[in-house]
Amino acid sequence: MKLTSYWLDTSEPFRSATAGPVQGSCDVAVIGGGLTGCSAALALAKKGARVVLLEAETVGHAASGRNGGMCNNGFAQDYGTMSAKLGKEVADRLYRAFDAGVDTVERLVAQEKIDCSFARVGKIKLAAKPEHYDKLARSQELLAANVDPDTEMVSRADLAREVGSDRFYGGLIYRKGAGMHVGRFVRGLAEAAARRGVEIHEHAPMTGLRPAPGGHQIETPKGRLHTKQVLLASGTSQTGPLGWIRRRIVPVGAFLIVTEPLPKETLDRLLPRRRMAVDTKNLVNYFRTTPDNRLLFGGRARFAVSNPNSDEKSGAILKAALHEVFPELRAARIDYCWGGMVDMTRDRLPRAGERNGIYYSMGYSGHGTQMSTLMGTIMAEVMDGRAELNPWKDFDWPAIPGHVGPPWFLPLVGAYYRLKDKLA
Ligand SMILES: Cc1cc2nc3c(=O)[nH]c(=O)nc-3n(C[C@H](O)[C@H](O)[C@H](O)COP(=O)(O)OP(=O)(O)OC[C@H]3O[C@@H](n4cnc5c(N)ncnc54)[C@H](O)[C@@H]3O)c2cc1C
Numbered sequence: 001m002k003l004t005s006y007w008l009d010t011s012e013p014f015r016s017a018t019a020g021p022v023q024g025s026c027d028v029a030v031i032g033g034g035l036t037g038c039s040a041a042l043a044l045a046k047k048g049a050r051v052v053l054l055e056a057e058t059v060g061h062a063a064s065g066r067n068g069g070m071c072n073n074g075f076a077q078d079y080g081t082m083s084a085k086l087g088k089e090v091a092d093r094l095y096r097a098f099d100a101g102v103d104t105v106e107r108l109v110a111q112e113k114i115d116c117s118f119a120r121v122g123k124i125k126l127a128a129k130p131e132h133y134d135k136l137a138r139s140q141e142l143l144a145a146n147v148d149p150d151t152e153m154v155s156r157a158d159l160a161r162e163v164g165s166d167r168f169y170g171g172l173i174y175r176k177g178a179g180m181h182v183g184r185f186v187r188g189l190a191e192a193a194a195r196r197g198v199e200i201h202e203h204a205p206m207t208g209l210r211p212a213p214g215g216h217q218i219e220t221p222k223g224r225l226h227t228k229q230v231l232l233a234s235g236t237s238q239t240g241p242l243g244w245i246r247r248r249i250v251p252v253g254a255f256l257i258v259t260e261p262l263p264k265e266t267l268d269r270l271l272p273r274r275r276m277a278v279d280t281k282n283l284v285n286y287f288r289t290t291p292d293n294r295l296l297f298g299g300r301a302r303f304a305v306s307n308p309n310s311d312e313k314s315g316a317i318l319k320a321a322l323h324e325v326f327p328e329l330r331a332a333r334i335d336y337c338w339g340g341m342v343d344m345t346r347d348r349l350p351r352a353g354e355r356n357g358i359y360y361s362m363g364y365s366g367h368g369t370q371m372s373t374l375m376g377t378i379m380a381e382v383m384d385g386r387a388e389l390n391p392w393k394d395f396d397w398p399a400i401p402g403h404v405g406p407p408w409f410l411p412l413v414g415a416y417y418r419l420k421d422k423l424a
Pocket of ligand 1: 031032033034035036037054055056057058059060061062063064065066067068069070071072204205206207233234235236237238239240241254255256339340341342361362364365366367368369370372
């Protein structure tokens, strides 16, 4: 079993990194080479800006190359709850922003000819308990009446046409959802940005940032750079002068396993429509197929950080969960196991904007392949004076009380959600 991301292991490496020192000046420095940063760099370069992207490790090495590759519309939370909390008008606008996120990924894949198996296969949210089905059905009624007629319910009796497992009590289908090979997508975006003249430096963490005449000065171990504007696209960063952000984002580990390639007939039985499947538990599990006919199975498993030792422990928990859902996969070999850090905000909604002349976009809270890509393109406009285009512009962002170092409270949060799942 490889303790590495299946997506990064099965995509071409990014080949167009700039060699040599970080030096000179540019219009925009983008900090972070994930989906937000690569999408922003590409959009800024298309607008004619001189862009330098600094990546602490390698392109896509963090969440963007380690996720489930699910590119789904809709909120991670229930639409009715969001509507009650934010007001219908705001909730509908944000819901449509996630639609636009999926559309943006689809458009970039076509425009930049990125071979990443993007397919609108739809998502199914699976009721893990009988009463969850009723809740999903109420949600679907509201969705269909307000923002998403491309949804439908599937009863338990009909579920075999969607999922070959008797663990679920029906489901809610979102037809606009999609899947992709996210390693090929993020590296393809970076190649597209490099083709448009973006200088992409890998192993070049921003370690210092201060105001300088006409903009900002950035320090890296590879040299320093003068830039007129800065975009922080740095996810759960623990590197560099980003304390303000670190007090607002909690890095939460999430983990995945991938089986050996399976016979097509097996997948035709387990996931006949190849949907992106997610269950309704607080400690969610999700699964999908890969372009080479494996089954990917992910979840929170444990509230722990991601590192090879922790990933392996979480992998064992996920394997047991996989066998519960699909007992016929007991004999299937697990070829990959890895984890990544999710950039959680307190309300699980992204944050983007400008503070003290520095722009930022992050906090996608585990629902970000589409939103990060969309926000990259939007932040290019915001930095060009179009702040009104930012869907998150009206959200304030207070620090999380007590969150000043490593997130000591995560095991307590994990225990709380495990108990909630048990009692529900
Ligand atoms: C395990 C897992 C599963 C997920 N599954 C899904 C899914 O199926 N669907 C979905 O929609 N979302 C999913 N997500 C969320 C999604 O992957 C993220 O929302 C998205 O990738 C965020 O992209 P990003 O570019 O903002 O951040 P990242 O991908 O984290 O990129 C930030 C980059 O900034 C770099 N960086 C940090 N600090 C510095 C510095 N000082 N200088 C230079 N570079 C720096 C980092 O090295 C990193 O490469 C998942 C996340 C995880 C972790």
